[in-house]
Amino acid sequence: DAGVIQSPRHEVTEMGQEVTLRCKPISGHDYLFWYRQTMMRGLELLIYFNNNVPIDDSGMPEDRFSAKMPNASFSTLKIQPSEPRDSAVYFCASSPTGTGGRHYGYTFGSGTRLTVV
Amino acid sequence: GEDVEQSLFLSVREGDSSVINCTYTDSSSTYLYWYKQEPGAGLQLLTYIFSNMDMKQDQRLTVLLNKKDKHLSLRIADTQTGDSAIYFCAEISNSGYALNFGKGTSLLVTP
Numbered sequence: 001d002a003g004v005i006q007s008p009r010h011e012v013t014e015m016g017q018e019v020t021l022r023c024k025p026i027s028g029h030d031y032l033f034w035y036r037q038t039m040m041r042g043l044e045l046l047i048y049f050n051n052n053v054p055i056d057d058s059g060m061p062e063d064r065f066s067a068k069m070p071n072a073s074f075s076t077l078k079i080q081p082s083e084p085r086d087s088a089v090y091f092c093a094s095s096p097t098g099t100g101g102r103h104y105g106y107t108f109g110s111g112t113r114l115t116v117v
Numbered sequence: 118g119e120d121v122e123q124s125l126f127l128s129v130r131e132g133d134s135s136v137i138n139c140t141y142t143d144s145s146s147t148y149l150y151w152y153k154q155e156p157g158a159g160l161q162l163l164t165y166i167f168s169n170m171d172m173k174q175d176q177r178l179t180v181l182l183n184k185k186d187k188h189l190s191l192r193i194a195d196t197q198t199g200d201s202a203i204y205f206c207a208e209i210s211n212s213g214y215a216l217n218f219g220k221g222t223s224l225l226v227t228p
Contacts (some may be wrong), residue, residue: 033215033216043218045215091159095214105165106162108161
């Protein structure tokens with residue numbers, strides 16, 4: 001398996017523009033997570049899905065952020081309009097359901113470095 | 118939410134042992150994890166420990182868990198320059214499926 005695939009790796013955009021980040025989870029993983037990493041705040045969970053259904057979006061900072069998972073192999077995180085304070089590295093991760101309550105941890109993608117100027 | 122705390126920096130000499138510490142507050146934590154992040158890369162799962170264990174060893178890595186004190190440590194034996202990275206402690210509670218991460222410890226290994 002190629003692992004969790006994110007695109008683009010880098011994105012530079014102007015304030016006010018729409019940004020769409022993409023993620024392909026590992027086949028067979030039924031959990032998908034979006035995290036944001038900054039120096040000040042560390043890793044923050046934005047939203048996660050189980051079987052394509054959003055379970056917890058309490059970490060989504062504002063209505064400018066939205067996430068979708070139209071099928072088991074694809075998810076998007078959209079920011080509209082983007083602002084300079086959204087500059088961060090955005091990670092997608094996926095995980096299988098643990099059997100017997102065992103959790104396997106996540107597999108992370110390489111991240112998208114977003115710069116809003 | 119519940120807190121996971123780590124010291125921010127650690128510097129060791131090549132060949133020495135490194136010990137990275139972590140404390141957490143959620144008493145219902147069931148699994149605790151150590152992740153490694155190299156520059157420009159995502160997080161890589163190193164190891165994990167179930168809350169009913171107090172030690173786990175995997176080659177050069179030893180994880181110690183003191184559940185009473187809610188203290189987790191990662192020991193890296195014979196530290197190499199390739200071990201220089203940021204190490205994240207994370208926990209998951211029995212009620213959820215989302216990992217809660219510490220802010221990471223930057224490990225610098227000097228020759």
